[in-house]
Amino acid sequence: xxxxTQVLIAGAGPTGLAAALVLRRNGIDVRIIEKQASTNxxxxxxxxxxRTLELFHQLEAKDIIEKSSQVIPIRAYKPGTLEVAKDLxxxxxxxxxxxxxxxxxxxxxxxxxxRLLRGHLAECGCNxxxxxxxxxxxxxxxxxxAHIARIEGDKEVTDTIHAQYLIGTDGARSVVRKQLGLAxxxxxxxxxxxxxxxxxxxxxxxxxxxxxxxxxxxxxMVMLRPCPSIGTENDGFxxxxxxxxxxxxxxxxxxxxxxxxxxxxVPAKFDFKEVIWYGEFRPNIRMVDKFSVGRVFVAGDAAHxxxxxxxQGLNSSVQDSVNxxxxxxxxxxxxxxxxxxxxxxxxxxxxxxxxxxxxTGVLNQSAIGTDASFVRPSRLLMLGVNHRxxxxxxxxxxxxLAAVPAYGDSNVEGVLAAGDRAPDAPGLVDAxxxxxxxxxxxxxxxxxxxxxxxxVEAATHIINAIDGKYAGVVRAVVVLPGSAFLDKDEKASSVxxxxxxxxxxxxxxxxxxxxxxxxxxxxxxxxxxxxRTAEGVERYFAKIFVSA
Numbered sequence: 001x002x003x004x005t006q007v008l009i010a011g012a013g014p015t016g017l018a019a020a021l022v023l024r025r026n027g028i029d030v031r032i033i034e035k036q037a038s039t040n041x042x043x044x045x046x047x048x049x050x051r052t053l054e055l056f057h058q059l060e061a062k063d064i065i066e067k068s069s070q071v072i073p074i075r076a077y078k079p080g081t082l083e084v085a086k087d088l089x090x091x092x093x094x095x096x097x098x099x100x101x102x103x104x105x106x107x108x109x110x111x112x113x114x115r116l117l118r119g120h121l122a123e124c125g126c127n128x129x130x131x132x133x134x135x136x137x138x139x140x141x142x143x144x145x146a147h148i149a150r151i152e153g154d155k156e157v158t159d160t161i162h163a164q165y166l167i168g169t170d171g172a173r174s175v176v177r178k179q180l181g182l183a184x185x186x187x188x189x190x191x192x193x194x195x196x197x198x199x200x201x202x203x204x205x206x207x208x209x210x211x212x213x214x215x216x217x218x219x220x221m222v223m224l225r226p227c228p229s230i231g232t233e234n235d236g237f238x239x240x241x242x243x244x245x246x247x248x249x250x251x252x253x254x255x256x257x258x259x260x261x262x263x264x265x266v267p268a269k270f271d272f273k274e275v276i277w278y279g280e281f282r283p284n285i286r287m288v289d290k291f292s293v294g295r296v297f298v299a300g301d302a303a304h305x306x307x308x309x310x311x312q313g314l315n316s317s318v319q320d321s322v323n324x325x326x327x328x329x330x331x332x333x334x335x336x337x338x339x340x341x342x343x344x345x346x347x348x349x350x351x352x353x354x355x356x357x358x359x360t361g362v363l364n365q366s367a368i369g370t371d372a373s374f375v376r377p378s379r380l381l382m383l384g385v386n387h388r389x390x391x392x393x394x395x396x397x398x399x400x401l402a403a404v405p406a407y408g409d410s411n412v413e414g415v416l417a418a419g420d421r422a423p424d425a426p427g428l429v430d431a432x433x434x435x436x437x438x439x440x441x442x443x444x445x446x447x448x449x450x451x452x453x454x455x456v457e458a459a460t461h462i463i464n465a466i467d468g469k470y471a472g473v474v475r476a477v478v479v480l481p482g483s484a485f486l487d488k489d490e491k492a493s494s495v496x497x498x499x500x501x502x503x504x505x506x507x508x509x510x511x512x513x514x515x516x517x518x519x520x521x522x523x524x525x526x527x528x529x530x531x532r533t534a535e536g537v538e539r540y541f542a543k544i545f546v547s548a
Contacts, residue, residue, distance in 0.1 A: 005031045006332055008146050008163035010134040010176055014045065014110060015300030015317035016169035017117035017128075021059060022325025022444050024124035028332055031161065032121075033132040033148060035170070039118075043109030043198050043227045043238045047071075047091075047311035051382035051421065052318050053102040058442045058525055059322070064116050068106035069228060075210035082205045082267055090211075092378070098504035099423035100383065101439065109198075109229035109238075110314060134175055137166060139295050165328060166296045169321070172284060174302035180293045186286030186356070194242035195251055195258070197278025200231045203268040208234065214266050220245040222265045235273060241265075252280060283307040285360055287352050291345040297324055304352045306359045315382060316355055319524075320348055326444055326523035335471055335545055340392070347387045350406040358407060384408040387526055388419030394529040394540040395419070397517065416510050418530045422521040425505035428479070428498035436498055438505070438521075446473045447528065447544075448521040449537060452511040455484060456497060462518050463495055465534035470545060479505050481513040 007023055009016045012034035020032045048056075048068055056064045071091045078085045094103035118128060132150040135158075139145070144166040149158050168176025177184065206212050208226035215221040220243035230236020239262065242248070251258045255275040263270050287304040291297060300317030324344045330336035358380065385407055387393060395401065395418035416423070426437040442448055449466060453459035459478045466474050478497040500506050509519055518537050520529040529540035 002145070002160040002162045003031075004162045005029050006163065007031075007165050007167060007328065008134075008144065008161055009033070009167045009169060010146075011035075011169035011171060011174075011300075011302065012114075012118075012128040012130075013040070013169060013171070013300065013317075014113055014117065014314050015302075015321050016167070017114060017121060018059070018318045019167055019169060019299060019321035019325050020126055021061070021117060021121050021124065022322055023329055024121060024126050025059065025443075026326065026329035026333075026445050028329050030126050031129065031163075032126065033129045033134060033150075035131075035133040037131040037151065039130075040111050040114055043111065043230055043236075044196065045110035045113070045314035046107050046227065046238065047315075048106045048108055048113070049311065049315040049380070049382045050100065050102045050104065051385060052315040053106060054421070054424075054439065054525055055318060055322050055444075057102075057439050059120075059444050061117065061120050064108065064113060065102065065106065067112070067116070068108040071105050071107060072209055072211055072226070074213050074223075076213045079215070080267060087210065098426055098502070099508040101424050101426075103381075105311065105381070107227075109227055112229040113314070134168075134170065136175075136179060137296070139166070144295050164295065164332065167324065167328075168296065168298045168302045169300050169317075170302055172286075172301045172305045174298060176296060177288065177298050177302050180296055180298070182288045182290065182293070182298065184286045184288055186284070192283050193248055194240055194281045195248050195278060196238070196240050196281050197258070198227065198230045198276040199237055199239050199259070199262070199278075200233070200235045200273040200276065201237065201259075201262075202235055202271045202273075203266065205268045206266075212266075215243065217243050219243050220265065222262060224262075224266070230276060231274070233273075236276075239278070248280065252278075285356060287356055291320075291324075291348055292341065297328075297341075297344065299324060303348075304356065306356050307362065312355050312359055312380060312382070316352060319351075319382075319385070322444060322524045323348060329445075330473065330544070333471070333473075335473060337546055340544065343390060343392050347390050350389070351385055351387075354406045379407050379409060382407070383421060385421070386417075386419045388417055390419055392528070392543045393418040393526075394531060394536065394543065396529075396531045396536050398530070416508070416527070416530070418527050420527050422519070422525050422527050423508035425500070425508050427500075427502040427504055429501050430496065430498055436496075441475075441477060441496070442521055442525055444523045446475050446523060447541075449474060449476045450505075450509070450519045450521065451476060451478045451516070452506065452509065452519070453478060453480065453516040454514050455480065458516045462516075462534045462537055465537055466541075467494075470541065474541070479511075481506060483513070 006029040009032040020030045023030045073087045073089050076085045091105045135147045137146040143164045146161045211225040213223045223240045225238040227236045227238045259272045284305045299320035424439045428436040451459040451462050476495045480499050482501045522528040
């Protein structure tokens with residue numbers, strides 16, 4: 001008898017794990033399978049962008065943020081010596097603001113990110129099924145029939161899973177994408193080769209506070225980045241090695257040859273302990289022309305792959321998952337029509353297309369080998385990524401806004417519009433004196449309607465319009481100016497009322513004292529609507545729900 005589930009996810013990297021966690025947080029039944037027999041030990045995908053950190057916060061996975069580390073400067077050395085030539089920063093370390101609490105890139109090896117996500121998923125009653133491979137599938141109007149094979153001891157066992165939906169997060173060689181027949185347009189830079197991997201060692205003269213660079217890509221180069229999540233003795237390094245003067249082929253065949261090459265290029269006394277993993281990298285710059293066919297979706301590397309020089313891969317993939325996850329949850333709960341799922345492709349395609357252009361530009365610049373080629377543009381922080389052109393956002397306060405790129409800089413026009421990321425705001429005080437922040441209010445399980453009003457009475461018409469509707473997936477929060485009076489004796493209400501004592505919310509959301517307006521924040525942390533009236537809120541939810 002075939003087993004059943006609401007959603008089957010093929011691939012248990014960060015993309016699949018994030019998708020599974022969003023769905024489980026929403027109460028959806030999920031199975032997640034992984035072809036590999038064990039977890040990924042590597043540090044690839046180590047740069048966590050601010051926008052992704054925000055999503056981990058709202059996904060109740062803050063331990064990823066807390067255990068990540070700050071970026072460190074690159075230290076370049078004079079040829080053949082340990083004499084420092086210069087220090088430079090690939091990423092700028094920015095000051096946190098009330099609206100942007102995570103302003104800089106943080107570092108964590110992908111293996112650690114996956115481990116923490118698996119822990120949260122296990123708490124939600126879902127565990128990765130390793131050594132289980134999706135072989136093929138077919139779909140119809142009722143669901144997807146997936147044919148899988150798993151290893152049990154020394155035997156291969158085949159099975160069938162009936163799912164309502166299938167998500168392919170199975171990497172660049174995706175079985176799901178290939179069987180859907182999706183175009184995977186782009187190029188492979190065969191001439192650009194690098195070796196990347198994780199090695200445990202100690203070396204005299206190399207501290208753990210810098211990313212050490214010897215040589216350049218015009219001839220031969222090795223970069224050694226201290227990585228705390230590698231090994232257990234604070235001796236792990238991520239290694240990147242390449243250049244036209246290095247023959248990489250012998251290195252791939254022999255771990256000792258790799259260690260010898262590192263020692264040859266770096267004038268230090270090494271004590272090599274372990275080569276954890278290493279592999280070949282060639283830039284593969286491709287993307288699908290659509291993210292779904294019927295009841296089957298692709299996300300992450302299964303949908304797009306590119307140069308890692310911009311550090312966007314894991315981050316874009318997680319953002320794919322959160323976008324799809326909340327929409328699929330609503331449809332499975334019967335709250336939203338299946339047509340809502342079409343906006344997954346609509347919203348993510350322009351973002352990914354622009355991301356590929358950006359990362360390819362960074363790759364081309366990196367090939368020059370100058371110091372400037374190591375500096376990353378601020379747009380890659382992803383804070384300006386937006387869905388302003390989406391068919392399901394509603395902007396009534398500034399309808400004449402000019403179109404901005406999908407990777408637009410964060411609020412460069414001084415205007416916050418529907419489709420933009422929703423800022424944080426700390427220091428919000430409730431009637432009992434408790435403090436709140438928006439990022440602790442926002443969740444991937446519901447919409448948050450922020451009602452900015454001079455007093456509670458002025459917010460009533462908007463609150464009444466959503467009260468008792470939408471099956472618990474809409475939460476209202478009244479935000480009063482700092483001058484407003486909060487009645488401590490007021491009876492408990494299901495509506496959270498907060499006083500913006502420090503004006504962080506009013507400043508971040510471009511609200512004005514004395515006016516009444518509503519900002520609807522989606523479960524993925526983007527603004528779905530910016531309106532003035534209850535009717536505006538209802539118009540937005542009519543785009544989302546079956547009967548709004």
